[in-house]
Amino acid sequence: MTTAEREVDLVTAEIMRQQLYNIAQEMGTVMIRTSGDPIVTEAVDFSTFIADPEGGIIAFSGYMTWHAGPARKSVQHILASVPREEIYPGDAFICNDPYTTGACHPPDVGIVRPIFFDDELVAWCWSEGHILDVGGMSPGGFAPAAHDCYGEALRFPGIKFMEKGRVSSDIRRLIDANFRLASRNYNDLRCFLAATSVGERRVMDLIARHGLADFRRYVDVNNHLSEQTLRERISKLPNKTIVSTENVEHNGHANDVFTIQCAMTVNDGTIELDFTGTDPQTDGFVNIAEGAMWGVAVTPLMLMLAPDIAFNEGFFNCLRMTLPEASLVNVQMPAPSSSGHMETGMHVMKQLTRMLSELMAESDDPFIRSHAMAPFHDGWIGGVFAGADDEGTQFVMLDMNGGGAGGGAQTIVDGMDAAGTLTQISNGLPDIELNELSFPIRYLWRRLNTNSGGPGKFRGGQGIDFAWTSDGVSLGYETVFSSCWQIPPAGVDGGYPGSTSGYQLITDTNVVELTAAQKPVNQATITGDVADLDGKQANVPVRKGDVFVQFEGGGGGLGDPLTRDPQLVAGDVRDRYVDRAVAETVYGVAFEGDTFNVDVAATELRRADIRRSRLSEARPGAANRPSRPADGTERPVGYSLTLVTSKDSAAYCCQQCGEVLADANGDWRNGCAQRDRPAHEALAAQGSWAKERTEDPKVFLTEFLCPGCGAALEVSTAVR
């Protein structure tokens, strides 16, 4: 703490932080209460924030953590493009342009308002949410068929929605001319504007009470305290650089594979992310803009490393990023980006979760170690059903059941089921009856997707599995987009990947006949032709009686499944989270007959067998492994490794059997035996699913095994 901070009243600083956070929350409450849009009210896909005059975040409601990136970018862009003397009290700007205001994608529309006190610009506030349509070639704003950004949507690069308290009629007319659900969309914008009005009023009241000088001082103190505390937290991670590769699949046109290359360096309280080596941008909708990338990058810091530290601009001061221009992670016009956050963004999220977990597992701080986690499934499994019903009424259903994939396993507990993506901390799935009432469909089932969570000492959370048939629509069209279809989400620390997500359409069915006869309609009774849809596929015809099936994958596992408490596995079987066969072959648990009682002795034998058979199918690792440091001190690294340090040397060893893997300065994976299997086969063997990739490059699952005992130390996916 500096002398200056000593002199300010820290109690007042904390009270003001609470008051500012309350304002951001209140803006959110206004959005929920005044919006009718289920994306806002039920899925809680929105955010609100308050910023300093330069756009630095003071308080952020954080319903969607990654909106923090676009939020500050919007203010920065307005400041850079609008002369200061043309920004007046009573102005509000509209922003949804990934290329200038950093939006995650154009349907995320933000309203940004400057706040004046005694004629001086003293702060900004914003409210932003996902609205149902923004024009462009695809209803709903996700445009897998777009080759450039011009066809994707109408974009507002931070222009005036309101000036001096007068709402622009030009914007209204522009929206009427371009958006499919213009009046409904405009109602949403009204609600965002209402939220900023409340924010403006409250911030002005707060400044009036504290005085402008104190307001500024305490905002600075808070930012500085968060920055300093986060730096201290980061300094408890090992100072080193780790690198990793992640792959984006299918750009909407072609089933290509794209590479994201990331080097993460921890350096004196700063985290540097260098994406040099990442593929150039592509002509499909998977590229992400720089503004959104900041939101992606800060999310794992907010949710894993520092969930207990007040979030504000101080966080960004601890983060540096190198984003090569015109690449997947820093898109430039005209390359499209309408699903950039959900494609490249989600993959980067998984990559950063894995990398940060690896570093966190090695910290000597127990809080940090325990907050490592496996990646979420981190795919929002999109499905849009659109058309006209039999009475001629147009409908667009973005099924928010897309947020039903599994969460990542934690160090203390299994991952959350139906968690959605990491960034959606307040995620909500639709109510079956409300969705049926609102849209012309009837659900046939919605259950957890058994075996979908990645196996591990702690399991990944399960995704959901649902099906519907149309109700009162002879012919409609379904557009699907899953970012995680062929390449499974990895586990960490020896945990296995979760399953991927996909879609099927069953045509020529007996559903109409079954229903007419009041017979059950379920997986066993439905007959017809079953076809797998592609991970991304637009405008698939859905006729009366057809059945659309969507199954969503799980999160990654954490720790070798052979170390999971057999009683927990028995509970999983009893509770139908895991099939009995998977419990036996993947978790190595033996039961007494058909019961749920664990045969302890047989389980030990079976687990030893599985370890042996893993090794028998693996190629050996480096032959010249060092010897174990003599009289070294031992420190656990996650659940799989031990770092043994003596006076002259340090080495990574297997936590199960003590076998030395590699010198601490090298990559311990080099000392491991490695087993490679095609991903779809490996996933089938664990009772789950990944779409087989038939074209090159192929997807593999690689197990890094202890050469001594066959323990799984890391299981990764790779594309070759």
Place this chain on the structure above:
Amino acid sequence: MAQYQIGVDMGGTFTDAVVIDENGNLWADKASTTPTHLLDGLVGALEAVAAQVGVPLDALLTECDRFVHGTTIVTNSIAELRGARVGVLTTEGFGDSLRIARSPRTDARDHHDQLNVPDIAPREAIVEVPERVDKRGQIITALDMDACEKAIRYLVENQQVESIAVTFLWSFLNDTHEQLASNLIGKLYPDVHVSMSSRIYPMIREYERSVTTVLNAFTAPKVARYVDEMTEALTARGLRVPVAFMQASGGSLSAEEAREVPIVLLDSGPVGGVVGANELAKELAIPNVITGDMGGTSFDTSVIADNRLTMSARSYVRKLLTGLTKVDVVAIGSGGGSIGWADPRGLLQAGPHSAGADPGPVCYGRGGDQPTVTDAMVSLGFIDPNYFLGGRAKLHKDASDEAFRRLGKQLGMSLEETAAAMYRVVVASMSNAVRGITVERGHDPRVFTFFAYGGATPLFLVDICRELGIKQALVPNASAVFSASGLLASDDLRVPSKSRFWRPGEPVDDVNAVLRDLEFSARRNLHTSGYAEDEIVVQRFGDLKFQGQIFELTVPLPDGDVEQTSLEELAERFPEMYEAEYGPGTAWVDAGVVMMAVRVEAKASTRKYRYEGGTADSGAGGKADKARRTVTLPATGQQITIPVFDGDLLPVGQEVTGPALIEKKQTTIFLPEDSRGVLDESRNLLIDTRL
């Protein structure tokens, strides 16, 4: 012979009993709650209060003409996940709804706090049966009776459930299948409790309906046992009137009904105080009230506007979303037992962890070593360690001081600074909570009076008011037992509701049929509870919204059958009602209006004895201005000596000017500088905060 009314408020720690007689005298006492056998605590509290009255318990009960019971039995059963082993029958394909829980994510940033919702029913006791009703209420898959019987036998024989929830899709439009399944359970196993979703909560939204029904099944056997035991024991002791239970909706209902639908008792704990506050406010002609009740672990606050309680629909319990409509009482984790700690940034925080009743604050000397809010008030000199609970317990100020010295070291502050900071942080948290239910919902706190009751609130009262711009506050007489006496201020209430869709242009026959059904059942239940037709007041409501929106607004409907034209007129006026609630410009003027549900509120006024307040206890012979004490003012850290008044001896009408303390047996009131307090005729302390 005197006539009595008895209110019993059974909390997690104490059971409070209050007796008021027809002359307006009030007696109160308490006993420890006995979780393993609740009846013991109830009888203990009744015996204690009977002793205060000076009559044997049997005589008290025999002469009792109204007995109202508030209890946390349902709340605690769910909070502790201790209830019946429950089985669930669901529609085939949807057996995982409770686990999917519409996604269990919360706004917690720490993923260790992001966990699946707890299994109220064990997964292996949730059985899907083939059946399906569609959104038009038509059966499209017939209920498979053989599968149903097999499922029921499995649940009872194999899973040993004692209670079954039947919860099928769209059953609120067509309950044929739920009736068939429930009848079958009754035929096969008459002793098994059945909760049917179309009866417990016949409203759209399958998840909330299921959760509400399953929680009802979870708590029903325990409540049934308690109700039966209690009725038997109290009747044997001479009670001649039925016991009424307080509901979360703000009125009471019969024990018989509580036995069948115990879920309506959920979170009814704080309701007695709010109802009591509103009745008192009406007597004093105060229309707008904010209530505040700081207990050991939480601060509960609610808003009364124009003498109407604020209701909240679709309430959460734990992490479970229910369909319950409750008096909206917001609780935050700031109580007397809330623990002070240094966060990672080195800033002081208070709560939400609480030292609870055991070990309790450090000053209790029962092993607690982390400083609490109560300790801060002892260290600052506001609570007299020798006059706690009217001198019945001694507190250890040294231990509080030592704990703050330790915490202060981490924060770089002195003991007094740390304790003062604790006061300020807690006042900020409570003010934020009050701001959340007033300013954030469009109420201007400046036109409200703050009613503070419960043991600890009056210490913080004036500073909270000043933070929010509230000019007037009130500490009711007998504020420490205000929640229990508030039970006796309640009316009997039935609030049935049912989803029924209607839009302009459609006939209203079906709407009227449902309204008649709801009103009939509400009246019948009130008759059964002993009310005559002319004591019952009925109001009908409709839940309207704009097409495409998610949230409905409840608006009054005319009495009797509605005409299609009058309902259409209501739909036309809906945008202005909506904007009155949500603000100008928020109505979806170009979207159509739809009605989603109808409700009936049937209220039977009860005969109430009013507490007259008694007179100053001059017999004790002391003087009101009893002492002077040195305290540390939290705002400035300044130490000053202020007068201490005995609240039981202070004459009516005498103004006390702050800074001053007014001590009563279970409450201490702090009047900061410039604020003024004066007792009214009923010995309620009215405070002018002198903003």
